[in-house]
Amino acid sequence: MAKVVLYHTDGCHLCEQAYALAVNVLATNDIHHQDIVEDEKLMTQFQTSIPVIKNIKTGKLLNWPFTQQQIEELIKEDGFN
Numbered sequence: 149m150a151k152v153v154l155y156h157t158d159g160c161h162l163c164e165q166a167y168a169l170a171v172n173v174l175a176t177n178d179i180h181h182q183d184i185v186e187d188e189k190l191m192t193q194f195q196t197s198i199p200v201i202k203n204i205k206t207g208k209l210l211n212w213p214f215t216q217q218q219i220e221e222l223i224k225e226d227g228f229n
Contacts, residue, residue: 150180151223155200157185162212166199169216173223180204 151174156163170179184190184198194200201210201219205226210218 151178151204152219153180153182153202153204155182155184155190155194155198155202157183157198160198163199166201166212166214169214170201170219172216173219 152170154163154167154170156166167179167181182190184194197211199212201214201222202208203210203222203226208222208225210222
C-alpha cells in the first residue's frame, strides 16, 4: 500500500526531480502517482504548485521545492520507516 501521493502531470521536469528524491527514501510501490489533469478539483488545487507530496496517513502536504530530508521527515511523522 502506498505511503505517499505524488501529485504531478506529464512533462513536468520538476515532478521528475521530486520522484527521483522520493525513490531515495521510499520504495516505488510506496509512491502513488496522481496526475492532476485527471481531476478538475486537483487541477484547481495544485496547478501552480506541483509537484506536491502528500502523506496518506496524516494528510500533510509537502510543496515544491523540497529536499530528500524533508521527505524523510514527512514519512517519519506517522511512524513510516
